[in-house]
Amino acid sequence: MDEVLTVEELSAGYRGRIVVRGIDLSLHRGDIVGLLGANGSGKSTLTRAITGQIPLIGGSVAIDGIDLAAALERAKAGFGLAIEPHELPAPLSGRQYIELVASIRGCAPNDLPSGDLPGGDLLERLDLGRWIDRPIAEYSLGTRAKIAIVAALLGRPPLLIFDETLNGLDPVAAWEVKRVITALCASGRHAALVSTHVVEAVPTLCNRAVLMADGSLSRSWDAAQLAEAGRAPGVFEESVMQALRMRAAA
Numbered sequence: 301m302d303e304v305l306t307v308e309e310l311s312a313g314y315r316g317r318i319v320v321r322g323i324d325l326s327l328h329r330g331d332i333v334g335l336l337g338a339n340g341s342g343k344s345t346l347t348r349a350i351t352g353q354i355p356l357i358g359g360s361v362a363i364d365g366i367d368l369a370a371a372l373e374r375a376k377a378g379f380g381l382a383i384e385p386h387e388l389p390a391p392l393s394g395r396q397y398i399e400l401v402a403s404i405r406g407c408a409p410n411d412l413p414s415g416d417l418p419g420g421d422l423l424e425r426l427d428l429g430r431w432i433d434r435p436i437a438e439y440s441l442g443t444r445a446k447i448a449i450v451a452a453l454l455g456r457p458p459l460l461i462f463d464e465t466l467n468g469l470d471p472v473a474a475w476e477v478k479r480v481i482t483a484l485c486a487s488g489r490h491a492a493l494v495s496t497h498v499v500e501a502v503p504t505l506c507n508r509a510v511l512m513a514d515g516s517l518s519r520s521w522d523a524a525q526l527a528e529a530g531r532a533p534g535v536f537e538e539s540v541m542q543a544l545r546m547r548a549a550a
């Protein structure tokens with residue numbers, strides 16, 4: 301199946317309070333979709349709803365063709381989530397965290413993509429070898445992001461979800477991470493949803509983008525619009541800022 305994420309009329313929130321509503325979104329293999337939005341606009345809430353961490357109030361989510369509400373565990377096998385780097389368990393080593401996630405996902409801790417990636421072995425590719433047995437508490441933000449990404453790729457799920465994984469990365473780490481995501485999605489086996497505040501990274505990484513405002517998707521950019529906006533520096537950022545200003549004025 302080509303479509304790895306189908307979100308229809310989704311609404312979700314907390315304790316009966318609707319935070320995100322009317323969300324329609326689909327991702328096909330090869331897609332890298334940027335999820336943008338101001339603080340509190342609902343990006344994490346949408347990610348939590350898509351990944352079954354909070355129940356849907358309305359609508360539906362299917363992952364790789366499997367309905368999340370009807371078959372939660374089977375649907376969960378279809379995605380890997382890179383959690384926000386600061387949410388990683390600080391006392392564990394990177395290896396222990398990867399082993400923990402692998403045991404939850406029911407796969408081997410070395411069940412990672414390699415052939416799709418430039419430079420082969422993922423841990424080497426991300427220069428994680430010297431950190432892997434040290435506590436996550438000692439990691440820089442970029443090293444945490446890399447471990448979160450490795451954990452998301454365990455079991456090679458078709459849908460990869462990165463929740464603010466790019467924020468705060470140094471240029472080298474950001475470049476490495478972008479290369480990995482790009483190579484995986486270019487293989488045609490994966491699609492990625494990338495929630496980020498790094499607006500300028502979106503045209504070079506993503507082939508589509510959506511903007512969340514007040515819990516709804518208020519604007520989207522298709523591949524042609526994103527490519528056009530990415531031709532000159534600042535054009536995409538300006539169109540995002542304009543969409544945010546229009547929303548604030550409405």
Ligand SMILES: Nc1ncnc2c1ncn2[C@@H]1O[C@H](COP(=O)(O)OP(=O)(O)OP(=O)(O)O)[C@@H](O)[C@H]1O
Nearest residue numbers: 314319337338339340341342343344345346497512
């Ligand atoms: N666990 C929670 N319980 C209750 N309300 C929550 C919870 N998490 C988030 N919210 C509320 O949901 C709304 C959307 O928050 P959310 O974290 O989804 O936004 P976001 O776009 O991811 O923000 P940021 O860019 O700051 O991470 C906010 O009003 C927030 O207060």
